Amino acid sequence: MGESKGPLLSLRAVSVRYDGAVPALQPTMLDFHAGEFAVLLGPSGAGKSSLLRAVNGLAAASGEVIHAGIGELATSAAIRAARRRTGMVFQQHHLVRRQSALANVLQGRLGRYPAWRTLWPLPRRDRELALRCLERVGLFDKALARVDQLSGGEQQRVGIARALAQQPRLLLADEPVASLDPATSHRLMELLREIARTDSMLAIVSLHQVEIARRFGDRIIGLRAGRVVFDGRPEALDAGALALIYGEASQLPMLEQAAASPAPPPTLHDRLPQ
Ligand code: ADP
Secondary structure, three states, X not given: OOOOOOOOEEEEEEEEOOOOOOOOEEEEEEEEOOOOEEEEEOOOOOOHHHHHHHHOOOOOEEEEEEEOOOEEOOOHHHHHHHHHOEEEEEOOOOOOOOOEHHHHHHHHHHOOOOHHXXXXXXXXXXXXXXXXXXXXXXXXXXXXXXXXXXXHHHHHHHHHHHHHHOOOOEEEEEOOOOOOOHHHHHHHHHHHHHHHHHOOOEEEEEEOOHHHHHHXXXXXXXXXXXXXXXXXXXXXXXXXXXXXXXXXXXXXXXXXXXXXXXOOOOOHHHHOOO
C-alpha cells in the first residue's frame, strides 16, 4: 500500500469549535506513526478530548484529518472506514452494564456488519476472537459475568478488549484511568502499552496525570487552552515544559508533590487553576 513509512495519521491545521466563540482546539499540525504510544497531557478543558474526537470524525473539525490508506476524513465513507480501524477506550467505559463482558466485547465486531445482520448472533469466529481479546486483558474467566458485577479496573479492561475486538490499527483512549486508583491505573496503562507494542498499533492516550504520562508515554503532547505547547520525549518534560502546560511556575512544587505522593493521589487538575 506504500503507507508503511509515512505517518499513519496526520492532522493538518485541524481545529474544533463548538458553539462558543473560543475554539476548543486551535489549528493543530501533528503526525503520528504506527507503533507510537503518544500521551496527550493537559489540564481539564485543554482540548485533549476534542483532538481525539476529531481523529475519528466524532467532532466536527476544520482542516484535514488524514488516515493513511483512507485519505482525508471528508466523506462519510472515509469516516466509517477510519472508525472501523480505530478502537476507542473511554473514561466511563461506555459498556452495557447489564450484559456480559463477552456481549460487550462482541460489540466491537458489529462495525464490520450491516445493521440488519446484527439481529442474528455473530459468527463463531467473532465469538472466538472476542474471547481471545478477553484473554489478552486477563478476563477469560469473567467472560460470562455481567459487567455491573466487575470492578472498575475490570470494566476498563472489558473496554480495552472491546476496542481490541475491532482489530484496530489505531487505539484512542480518553482519560482511561481517570476513575481508577493508582495501582489499578498503572496496571491498566501497562496493559495498554504492552498491547499497543505487540500489535504495532498507534496509541493516543489522553491523561491529566504528569507522572503516569512520563512513565508510559514515549511521546508527550502537552496541550493548554486548545494549543499544542509541548511535543517531545518524556525526558524533555521538565519544569519549563510543565509550566507551559499547566501555567504558573509557582504551581510546580505542588505538581511534583502530587506526582510523588502515594495513594490516594490528588488529581493534578483538581489542584491546578483551570
Ligand atoms: P479536555 O479533554 O482536555 O478536558 P475538551 O476537549 O473536552 O478538553 O474541551 C475543550 C474545550 O471545549 C473546553 O472549554 C470545553 O468546555 C469545550 N467543550 C468540550 N466539549 C464541548 C461540547 N460538546 N460543547 C461545547 N463545548 C465543549
